[in-house]
Ligand SMILES: [Zn+2]
């Protein structure tokens with residue numbers, strides 16, 4: 326099979342055609358990948374900013390079609406389209422029982438070790454294991470997935486939109502809907518106008534936030550933000566500059582919620598600085614493995630500001646995907662407009678280069694053979 330792989334962190338992407346794939350076992354399905362979004366985490370995995378076992382097949386934001394189920398396995402029927410979910414809730418561990426399936430103690434090993442639930446990778450090349458980026462590895466034609474990680478896609482949701490719901494859009498929208506939970510009329514500032522940030526801004530609009538300010542130094546992204554639902558867009562800078570820009574835009578520097586959707590420690594500190602007393606900061610951008618956030622210690626307590634982490638948008642696929650599909654259908658979350666390029670799998674390196682240089686919002690690799 327053809328695949329886009331990374332042999333070691335920092336190496337260039339290689340397109341290979343000799344990846345071999347395992348048969349699905351009980352509880353698993355064989356999936357033909359149709360589309361896979363190119364996410365910021367792919368870039369972090371490629372450069373080594375995010376530590377991960379190698380060699381690996383990149384790609385984790387995917388929609389595919391069920392080809393076959395493993396023996397004695399119940400799941401979506403062959404021919405059904407599914408989103409691949411990297412943290413399928415087991416429904417039995419302490420986290421799942423608490424309603425925090427995004428932190429499932431069992432499926433966490435998939436993304437941490439780049440494997441399936443049973444510890445094997447399901448991919449080999451020249452006899453050696455090839456790991457799965459964040460437990461998926463969808464820059465390829467086919468792969469094996471646990472059926473618990475398959476989310477059926479309704480007929481009226483396009484395949485490429487469904488792919489984005491596998492990571493970036495779910496993460497950005499979930500950060501607002503499940504974690505920040507702005508009140509009607511709140512001022513929401515989103516740091517970062519990439520795919521995750523734009524999805525967060527769309528979700529803030531769907532939540533009846535008052536003003537939605539997207540902050541990005543790239544003019545094109547500010548223009549896109551205004552197109553997609555933000556009420557204002559500014560270029561940002563240090564906390565004082567950002568506060569002044571918000572004041573100039575809204576007449577007041579008051580900010581209720583800040584979503585950090587870039588993954589840089591100094592931006593989390595900026596968010597904490599600019600949000601109002603008692604306001605909420607949601608850190609959703611994934612930082613480098615060795616990153617440290619510096620905050621003014623006294624203000625952590627005295628300001629009563631909340632800093633909340635957010636993984637995969639706190640999304641439970643069974644609970645939340647029907648809502649996201651519906652918001653898309655009603656035009657409240659125009660997710661199709663986040664897709665600014667489509668490329669064949671062979672052009673994975675060019676797609677990641679676009680992302681590294683903030684060209685466009687989301688590229689979808691059309692991986693179907
Ligand atoms: Zn669990």
Ligand SMILES: [Zn+2]
Nearest residue numbers: 364366492493
């Ligand atoms: Zn991602």
